[in-house]
Amino acid sequence: MSLLTENTPVKALSRGQVVRTQFAKHGLAVLSLWVLGFFYALAAMADFISPYGESESFFRGAIDRSYAPPTKVHWIDPETKNLTLPFVYNVSSSLNLDTLELEYKEDTTQPYPIKLLTNGQPYTPFPINLIPVSWRNASGFDPQISLRLFGVDKPATLFVWGADKLGRDVFSRILFGARVTLTIGIMAATLSLIVGVVMGAISGFYGGWLDDFIMRIVEILATIPGLFLLLALRALFPLDAKSGVVYFVVVMILGLIRWGPVARAVRGQVLSLREEDFVMAARGLGAADARIIFRHVLPATASFAIVSFSLLIPGFILTESGLSFLGLGISDPNSSWGLMLAVAQEGGMQTFTSRPWMLLPGFFIFVAVLAFNFVGDGLRDALDPKARR
Amino acid sequence: MHLTPRQGGDLFETISNLRKAAREDMVLGFKGGSMNVRSKLSWLGAALVVAAAVVSIQGQAQQSSQNLVRTARFGGDGTAVKGGTLTYGLVGLPPTFNPFTVQSLSDTFIQYLWFPQLVQFNAATGQNECYVCTSVTQRGLDVNFNIRTGIKWSDGRPLTADDIIYSAELHSNVKINSRQRSDFTQAGKEIKWTKVDADTVRMTLNITDAAYLDLADWSIVPKHIWQPLAERGEAAVQGAYNVSTDPKNIVGAGPFLVESYKPGEEMTLRRNSDYWGVDEKGNKLPYLDRIIAKNFADTNARLAGFIAGQQDVFQPLTIDEVQGVRQAISSGRLDGELKINITQTAVTSTIFCNFQNKDPFKATLCRNAKFRRALSHLVDRETIVKVGLGGLGKPLYGPISSGNTKWYNDSLFVEGSSKFSYNPTRAATLLRELGFTRKNSSGFLVNSKGEAIKMNALVVSTEALQKVAAPIIIEDMKKVGIDASFTVADNGSVINPALRNFNPDGTRNFDLSFTDFGGVSDPPTRRNLYNLNGVAHIWNLNRAGQSKPEKPESFEILLDKLVTQGLSTLDTAARKQIYDQFQKVAAENLPLVYLYTRGLHVAYKNRVGNTQDQLKDPMGAFQSTANGYIGELFNFLDTAYVKR
Numbered sequence A: 001m002s003l004l005t006e007n008t009p010v011k012a013l014s015r016g017q018v019v020r021t022q023f024a025k026h027g028l029a030v031l032s033l034w035v036l037g038f039f040y041a042l043a044a045m046a047d048f049i050s051p052y053g054e055s056e057s058f059f060r061g062a063i064d065r066s067y068a069p070p071t072k073v074h075w076i077d078p079e080t081k082n083l084t085l086p087f088v089y090n091v092s093s094s095l096n097l098d099t100l101e102l103e104y105k106e107d108t109t110q111p112y113p114i115k116l117l118t119n120g121q122p123y124t125p126f127p128i129n130l131i132p133v134s135w136r137n138a139s140g141f142d143p144q145i146s147l148r149l150f151g152v153d154k155p156a157t158l159f160v161w162g163a164d165k166l167g168r169d170v171f172s173r174i175l176f177g178a179r180v181t182l183t184i185g186i187m188a189a190t191l192s193l194i195v196g197v198v199m200g201a202i203s204g205f206y207g208g209w210l211d212d213f214i215m216r217i218v219e220i221l222a223t224i225p226g227l228f229l230l231l232a233l234r235a236l237f238p239l240d241a242k243s244g245v246v247y248f249v250v251v252m253i254l255g256l257i258r259w260g261p262v263a264r265a266v267r268g269q270v271l272s273l274r275e276e277d278f279v280m281a282a283r284g285l286g287a288a289d290a291r292i293i294f295r296h297v298l299p300a301t302a303s304f305a306i307v308s309f310s311l312l313i314p315g316f317i318l319t320e321s322g323l324s325f326l327g328l329g330i331s332d333p334n335s336s337w338g339l340m341l342a343v344a345q346e347g348g349m350q351t352f353t354s355r356p357w358m359l360l361p362g363f364f365i366f367v368a369v370l371a372f373n374f375v376g377d378g379l380r381d382a383l384d385p386k387a388r389r
Numbered sequence B: 001m002h003l004t005p006r007q008g009g010d011l012f013e014t015i016s017n018l019r020k021a022a023r024e025d026m027v028l029g030f031k032g033g034s035m036n037v038r039s040k041l042s043w044l045g046a047a048l049v050v051a052a053a054v055v056s057i058q059g060q061a062q063q064s065s066q067n068l069v070r071t072a073r074f075g076g077d078g079t080a081v082k083g084g085t086l087t088y089g090l091v092g093l094p095p096t097f098n099p100f101t102v103q104s105l106s107d108t109f110i111q112y113l114w115f116p117q118l119v120q121f122n123a124a125t126g127q128n129e130c131y132v133c134t135s136v137t138q139r140g141l142d143v144n145f146n147i148r149t150g151i152k153w154s155d156g157r158p159l160t161a162d163d164i165i166y167s168a169e170l171h172s173n174v175k176i177n178s179r180q181r182s183d184f185t186q187a188g189k190e191i192k193w194t195k196v197d198a199d200t201v202r203m204t205l206n207i208t209d210a211a212y213l214d215l216a217d218w219s220i221v222p223k224h225i226w227q228p229l230a231e232r233g234e235a236a237v238q239g240a241y242n243v244s245t246d247p248k249n250i251v252g253a254g255p256f257l258v259e260s261y262k263p264g265e266e267m268t269l270r271r272n273s274d275y276w277g278v279d280e281k282g283n284k285l286p287y288l289d290r291i292i293a294k295n296f297a298d299t300n301a302r303l304a305g306f307i308a309g310q311q312d313v314f315q316p317l318t319i320d321e322v323q324g325v326r327q328a329i330s331s332g333r334l335d336g337e338l339k340i341n342i343t344q345t346a347v348t349s350t351i352f353c354n355f356q357n358k359d360p361f362k363a364t365l366c367r368n369a370k371f372r373r374a375l376s377h378l379v380d381r382e383t384i385v386k387v388g389l390g391g392l393g394k395p396l397y398g399p400i401s402s403g404n405t406k407w408y409n410d411s412l413f414v415e416g417s418s419k420f421s422y423n424p425t426r427a428a429t430l431l432r433e434l435g436f437t438r439k440n441s442s443g444f445l446v447n448s449k450g451e452a453i454k455m456n457a458l459v460v461s462t463e464a465l466q467k468v469a470a471p472i473i474i475e476d477m478k479k480v481g482i483d484a485s486f487t488v489a490d491n492g493s494v495i496n497p498a499l500r501n502f503n504p505d506g507t508r509n510f511d512l513s514f515t516d517f518g519g520v521s522d523p524p525t526r527r528n529l530y531n532l533n534g535v536a537h538i539w540n541l542n543r544a545g546q547s548k549p550e551k552p553e554s555f556e557i558l559l560d561k562l563v564t565q566g567l568s569t570l571d572t573a574a575r576k577q578i579y580d581q582f583q584k585v586a587a588e589n590l591p592l593v594y595l596y597t598r599g600l601h602v603a604y605k606n607r608v609g610n611t612q613d614q615l616k617d618p619m620g621a622f623q624s625t626a627n628g629y630i631g632e633l634f635n636f637l638d639t640a641y642v643k644r
Helices: A015-024 A027-044 A133-139 A170-181 A184-206 A208-223 A226-236 A243-257 A260-273 A277-284 A289-300 A302-325 A337-346 A349-354 A356-383 B015-024 B030-053 B057-061 B105-111 B161-172 B212-216 B223-231 B234-239 B299-307 B319-330 B360-367 B369-377 B381-389 B424-433 B464-480 B491-500 B554-568 B572-589 B630-635
Strands: A074-076 A083-096 A101-113 A115-123 A145-151 B085-090 B119-122 B127-130 B133-139 B142-147 B192-197 B200-204 B256-262 B266-271 B290-295 B336-344 B348-353 B393-395 B454-460 B483-489 B512-517 B593-605
Touching: A015 A027, A015 A356, A027 A170, A027 A356, A170 A184, A170 A302, A170 A337, A170 A356, A184 A208, A184 A243, A184 A260, A184 A289, A184 A302, A208 A260, A226 A243, A226 B491, A243 A302, A260 A289, A260 A302, A277 A289, A289 A302, A302 A337, A302 A356, A337 A356, A349 A356, A349 B299, A349 B319, B085 B299, B127 B133, B127 B212, B133 B212, B142 B161, B142 B212, B161 B192, B161 B200, B161 B223, B200 B212, B223 B234, B299 B319, B319 B336, B319 B593, B348 B369, B348 B464, B360 B369, B369 B424, B369 B572, B369 B593, B381 B393, B381 B464, B381 B593, B424 B464, B454 B464, B454 B491, B464 B483, B464 B512, B464 B593, B483 B491, B491 B512, B554 B572
Parallel strands: B085 B290, B454 B483, B454 B512
Antiparallel strands: A074 A083, A083 A101, A115 A145, B119 B127, B133 B142, B142 B200, B192 B200, B256 B266, B266 B290, B336 B593, B348 B512, B348 B593, B393 B593
16 A cells, blocks of 8 residues: 555655754754864863963962862842842962961952953964964964953952962863863874774775785784884974974874774674675676775764764873873873873872862863763764664 | 980971961961971081991990890880781882892882891981991991891891801892992992901992991891802892792891781781890880781872871872871871971982083083073972972972981072072073073074074973972073973983983983982982982983093082092091082082972871881982882881880
């Protein structure tokens, strides 16, 4: 019994449309995508949103804020007891001899209102700051603005999430750190995924000597001890190379050598896929190899690829703090979530008992990794014809 | 010669002292207290100088009984309780019981609890004192050690002169390669050890050496156990006494013997009932029945373990650990006491400039004392000590840590002539005098040729304190107009090769480096640091096969001379004078820009008695961050006790 008649309008959905509608059905994945989008927006606009610069520190002189706790924001006018525009007080520190820690006390004589769209340290706005500094210097095109979303007048300080040892704003540093953490690791993961999938597909599809050759490369790569490779790499860089540049190059190289496991798994899948009827059909219709690989074989491995991608990302994000330790990662005064967490870890128990705000980068790593996993989940379901809802 | 407990009784800074000090001096609270201590220390230093003139009076006085009298050197109260177990924490148990293959200093010190030494370092007096020997006499280059009779190995055999000579043979054997082998060469030649008679052994030096007792502090092993091993070859010696050896078979003669070893868990030492030490009342030592060294995964776990009451003694190394312990005691979670800034450790932290920079412009700058002084003026030591050490440390302007009370002389340091404290304006003036008179478009100082000072400093990634100091110093350098930056990197793979590797033309590639040097008590600085051919003469290094760097500065030659002179002078007053001059020359010329020293702290449960609160001269050579200064424990464990 056919419901289709000549007049029934046939709504043919493109593959992209199908994927989009399927993805939209995965609530968590959509939410995660929004969260990630929000993080990326924050990272891009870090200069504007954060009240202080990445390495703007307050640890000596009149403004001393070593491990200052989050600044209290007041909404109630102390005299009239009415709701008022938010303001903060200046703080002063003194050593508590029972804890041997600095204690911060508010000086309530003068309120400092939180100002919107105020001036702070000058910076190069997004997206001009994507252009390397040397190019900007060479061309003489380096506009600086000092407009910031919010801030307070000195000597009061506004640390939404407290300060670190050198009196640097943790909130600002998390935003700046996101730039590193959310981009470089993901680029490396993407790189290793692309290389791995393509190599695996070629290897599995053609077989023979090509297969042997690629698989032997994978094995050779697997025998290289990662730590020693990294140390050797570090020795190749000049001593005063910028930590950001060193980190970028090292992670890219890591991406280039970590494609082995992906390639192996993809090869295994392709070996069975190439005997499937739809591949035979495509071949029978005279499709070129490239078309068969990219249009028919690889999409069938998408669910695996996406899962392994979402597993690679946290790996690369977490690699970051380990690299900092070897002097290959981001190092002070630059910030990244991994570095901030490593610093928090150095404090040991005191981090937990006296300055828990130092652990916030860990929360962001957690949320970001989780979000990437959910997005991966959603994409897999959307791409996998068998999992459609 | 020992200090009586009373002499040292009120020396330590307790928290209550600190509290008083803080009221007087609201800045950080530690200044007032430490000044107080210093005046007392200098009084005590005078006493020590007298003491140092006489080698081991105590030994001679006890000739008849031949027992070693060990007073409670660290503030005991004469009411020791016998029995009980003391527990402390290690990060990583000793990897071997073998005195010839042991690598780290702290593991070596643990071995001294069961392997005796001819002389032993006493952290209370800051010098080596007779231990197995009863007296030392020196005639020319011959040093005779009289041996205490009646010492028994734990298997019942007596400890004899033959054991000592045989141990020296093993330690000096090149193929066995003991970490103390360097004790057996002097001026490139072997030092001879010979047996004079049954109770005397002789060390024949090649040249005069004031610190000759340092050459006799290695572990003595029983010949009847080790000779059969050595006959089977060096490998058998190196393979013996590993951690899987049955502790019953480990023959020692110290206050404690190994009882059990559970890899990764704990090591237990038991009391040696045949130990030959007694307290001042003639009671047999040690008081403790057992010592348990518990293993912890890392320093955080060890701290948590101490606060949870699993350890009796703990040495906090960082301000975070100090705060953790302090808070546990303040809140009543821990019945213990924390003594902070007992003294300064001998570790001196420095930043230095490469005299052999591949860029001749930078090399010339580094060789100019004005530049190094400018650098010193740019180091905000007070802030670094405050931020990085929580105030528990001291600014350092010379080569000897103020913790080394025997040689440190504070009066030598005069602002502007031998002390160059934080003063950016003065630094700018010095740079102007060097020709850096104007600033370029990037805001950096340039000379008449338009050259800016571009310098990068190396920072060791595992040194938390360097990582705090670096941004502070670099920021000040930038403010004054130096194009400064720093690189945090791994020590083994990046920094050490950068410091040590030469280009073919005899230059090296780094500009500045943050480096911490360990100290020893006597000579006051490491021999290899200020001698021109020293392996740690790192700012101007000699290449392999050379006896000195290619272009030594005149002050470097003077420093080399002073250190050598100091070592070969036997008269203490004359040595003090030499070392005073040495400190002054080093402080004026700053081959290393001295930064700060760290305080030495100790915490223990209140049930522990005869604790080590009053260390005078820490042997701060311990750079192991994991086990820190724990090596000093060996010095008090034989007289410590736990209350019931």
